[in-house]
Amino acid sequence: MKMSPSISLFLAASAFLAAAVFFVSPAFGQDTDTVKAKHVLGLEEVKHNTSGTLTIGNGNLEFTKGTIKKDVSATTITEVLQGADTQRTIGGTLGTLTMFGPYGSGRFLSLFRTKIDTLSITYVDASGGLHGAVFTLPKGAGVAAKRALLAQGAKTTVPLDSGTSPQPATSQKPLGTKP
Amino acid sequence: MKMTRIIHSSLVLLTTMLLLGAVSAGHAQNNAQNNAQPKLKASAIQILMFQSNEVNLPLQFQVALYENTIEQVEKSHKFERVYRDGDQGAANVPDLVVLHTNVYGFKKGSEEERQVLTVAGATQIKVHCQFTDKSGKPELERDITGKVRFLGGNLRATLDFGKKVSQIVQQNF
Numbered sequence: 001m002k003m004s005p006s007i008s009l010f011l012a013a014s015a016f017l018a019a020a021v022f023f024v025s026p027a028f029g030q031d032t033d034t035v036k037a038k039h040v041l042g043l044e045e046v047k048h049n050t051s052g053t054l055t056i057g058n059g060n061l062e063f064t065k066g067t068i069k070k071d072v073s074a075t076t077i078t079e080v081l082q083g084a085d086t087q088r089t090i091g092g093t094l095g096t097l098t099m100f101g102p103y104g105s106g107r108f109l110s111l112f113r114t115k116i117d118t119l120s121i122t123y124v125d126a127s128g129g130l131h132g133a134v135f136t137l138p139k140g141a142g143v144a145a146k147r148a149l150l151a152q153g154a155k156t157t158v159p160l161d162s163g164t165s166p167q168p169a170t171s172q173k174p175l176g177t178k179p
Numbered sequence: 180m181k182m183t184r185i186i187h188s189s190l191v192l193l194t195t196m197l198l199l200g201a202v203s204a205g206h207a208q209n210n211a212q213n214n215a216q217p218k219l220k221a222s223a224i225q226i227l228m229f230q231s232n233e234v235n236l237p238l239q240f241q242v243a244l245y246e247n248t249i250e251q252v253e254k255s256h257k258f259e260r261v262y263r264d265g266d267q268g269a270a271n272v273p274d275l276v277v278l279h280t281n282v283y284g285f286k287k288g289s290e291e292e293r294q295v296l297t298v299a300g301a302t303q304i305k306v307h308c309q310f311t312d313k314s315g316k317p318e319l320e321r322d323i324t325g326k327v328r329f330l331g332g333n334l335r336a337t338l339d340f341g342k343k344v345s346q347i348v349q350q351n352f
Contacts, residue, residue: 129263132242
């Protein structure tokens with residue numbers, strides 16, 4: 001049985017649309033949103049520079065990597081700031097190995113960089129101890145993540161619309177000031 | 180001619196010996212100074228959040244300094260407990276040491292420049308550290324610089340700083 005070209009075209013277009021819907025990560029701003037993220041440091045029981053997924057919803061920020069799951073209640077977040085940075089397109093162990101490439105090829109590859117967003121948070125635990133965590137997100141997801149966290153009850157000293165450089169909140173009188 | 184050569188060789192040998200002697204004397208003096216200082220005693224330490232009133236330190240660096248310092252001091256195993264800023268449990272520890280910090284110098288380098296040019300793009304963070312007792316009496320003060328010169332991202336300077344704090348803790352506690 002031979003399919004007509006129009007049916008084939010329709011099926012191909014449907015498959016393409018279904019794949020697009022499946023693979024594109026949802027944007028922050030709905031009830032529960034997930035985005036691929038890298039945990040740079042800060043969360044207990046999660047290793048530094050671990051890639052996983054960041055979910056903001058139900059009043060929580062949740063970082064998941066396989067079976068490891070770490071929740072931070074949005075209401076305990078005392079500061080949330082986003083920033084912009086770049087990273088090597090070829091990173092990790094392979095990126096380090098390319099540094100030993102001949103004729104400066106490793107250095108040349110360092111010029112290829114990907115823009116990323118950073119998300120830094122500080123939060124307090126049950127005993128009042130202050131914690132901090134830093135994540136990197138795909139470009140454009142930082143502002144959306146911050147907006148989603150603020151909607152869930154997180155606090156910040158730099159509102160989203162101010163656009164000024166962040167100055168962290170200070171709770172202690174500084175000691176040993178150098179000239 | 181032969182005599183000149185002998186004199187020249189003797190001079191080189193003498194200079195080398197003098198240099199080696201000076202270096203070893205310096206090391207001995209440093210060791211003596213380190214040994215002379217009595218070690219401080221404390222069962223717990225509380226690390227306060229890093230202050231940066233003089234420089235505009237981005238929050239990610241402030242958080243990274245704080246978290247890396249806590250992690251490295253915990254790894255030193257010099258204290259039974261490492262308390263965070265604001266932890267209510269620290270109030271019940273009689274021999275608590277508190278680490279106050281003030282960032283007074285920050286130069287954000289560029290990872291790209293470091294990887295491409297090697298000699299440029301270093302990140303530097305200068306921090307004044309003060310260890311006090313519970314009442315706020317200073318016990319130890321140091322200026323520490325965290326750096327990243329070659330491999331790694333800018334935040335690696337905070338790990339370098341944390342390791343240096345851990346070294347100071349191991350030497351003095």
